[in-house]
Amino acid sequence: MLNKLITLSLLALLSACGGGNKPAAGAAPAAPPPPEVEVITVAPGDATFTQDLPGRVQAYRTAQVRARVDGVVEARLFKEGGEVKAGTQLFRIDARSYQATAEAAKADAMLAKETVERYKRLREINGISQQDLDLAQNKAKQAEAARIKAEEDLEHANVPAPLSGHIGRAQVTEGALVSKSSATLLATIEQLDPVYINFTQSSAELSRLRRAVATGVMKRADSAKVELLLEDGSIYTQTGNIHFSDMAVDPSTGSVALRAEFPNAKRDLLPGMFVRIRFPEAIAENVIRVPQRAVQANTQGQFVMVVGADGKANPQPVKTGGMASTDFVILSGLKGGEQVIVNGLQKARPGTVVKAVPVVETMKLDKQLTAPAPSK
Numbered sequence: 001m002l003n004k005l006i007t008l009s010l011l012a013l014l015s016a017c018g019g020g021n022k023p024a025a026g027a028a029p030a031a032p033p034p035p036e037v038e039v040i041t042v043a044p045g046d047a048t049f050t051q052d053l054p055g056r057v058q059a060y061r062t063a064q065v066r067a068r069v070d071g072v073v074e075a076r077l078f079k080e081g082g083e084v085k086a087g088t089q090l091f092r093i094d095a096r097s098y099q100a101t102a103e104a105a106k107a108d109a110m111l112a113k114e115t116v117e118r119y120k121r122l123r124e125i126n127g128i129s130q131q132d133l134d135l136a137q138n139k140a141k142q143a144e145a146a147r148i149k150a151e152e153d154l155e156h157a158n159v160p161a162p163l164s165g166h167i168g169r170a171q172v173t174e175g176a177l178v179s180k181s182s183a184t185l186l187a188t189i190e191q192l193d194p195v196y197i198n199f200t201q202s203s204a205e206l207s208r209l210r211r212a213v214a215t216g217v218m219k220r221a222d223s224a225k226v227e228l229l230l231e232d233g234s235i236y237t238q239t240g241n242i243h244f245s246d247m248a249v250d251p252s253t254g255s256v257a258l259r260a261e262f263p264n265a266k267r268d269l270l271p272g273m274f275v276r277i278r279f280p281e282a283i284a285e286n287v288i289r290v291p292q293r294a295v296q297a298n299t300q301g302q303f304v305m306v307v308g309a310d311g312k313a314n315p316q317p318v319k320t321g322g323m324a325s326t327d328f329v330i331l332s333g334l335k336g337g338e339q340v341i342v343n344g345l346q347k348a349r350p351g352t353v354v355k356a357v358p359v360v361e362t363m364k365l366d367k368q369l370t371a372p373a374p375s376k
């Protein structure tokens with residue numbers, strides 16, 4: 001009986017303790033905290049209008065190595081896909097016949113030269129006529145020309161690299177018969193540091209910008225320096241220079257051809273690669289710019305989400321007027337001082353209360369979290 005009383009007492013005590021944690025009937029649950037969004041406070045300033053233009057990579061110099069004599073290829077003396085220096089021997093063509101011809105031509109030239117010297121002495125004593133001396137001199141010149149030609153053919157049997165650069169696949173193998181008359185292609189060498197980027201700009205856009213600069217609406221930007229965007233969207237580590245601008249408009253496309261030059265020491269840029277040139281066009285003063293990801297669009301037009309004084313997120317219609325690097329330049333809709341949401345837009349429903357966190361502070365916090373621990 002005593003054990004039963006003790007058990008019932010303990011159950012009653014536990015029931016009383018558990019019941020104290022239950023909320024009172026009809027009480028509302030605690031509200032969740034407002035979602036956190038990252039914002040920037042916009043302010044007027046200068047902006048350089050840029051335009052991303054498609055382009056293709058082209059080698060700085062290209063040389064097609066071709067046969068300059070007839071013969072059979074005896075050896076390939078380079079590694080395909082490697083780097084070669086100017087003057088390096090690339091192929092060896094069977095040169096035995098050219099060697100024999102060169103030696104014979106050299107002997108004929110020496111004999112003709114000796115004949116001229118002997119005829120000169122005879123002419124001094126009227127031993128021969130002037131005509132005989134002239135004929136001997138002409139034969140000596142012809143023999144010398146034949147000697148030079150034979151030595152050139154012998155030299156061309158050893159095919160050198162005309163310039164330094166990257167050499168591709170060999171177009172012939174050992175034992176192949178190559179021809180001087182058909183100029184057989186042996187290999188191609190491309191100089192890849194630096195490289196050219198060929199791109200075009202619309203003549204209509206170019207005219208519009210020139211008018212804006214002429215009327216004082218914008219200032220001319222320093223377009224000598226340009227940036228390069230790779231195929232994956234990342235920015236190339238080094239800037240380039242505008243090499244030339246064509247003074248004529250292509251009637252079929254209505255565009256002007258331009259070329260930029262970029263360093264390429266690490267061979268990140270290869271001929272034929274598709275890239276984009278970020279081309280500075282003009283500078284606008286006292287304008288507002290926001291990151292591209294902050295601008296949205298619907299059926300009514302473009303808008304950004306701003307956090308008002310009441311802490312609520314609401315859409316604000318805007319009108320953009322071009323790009324400044326990765327930012328949109330705002331023509332209307334923002335005056336400055338607004339808190340524009342740039343990250344967390346999926347959590348910022350119109351009319352909802354949000355917690356605005358400046359992007360700069362978030363970046364600092366990220367750096368602190370990713371910084372290495374101090375050494376002990």
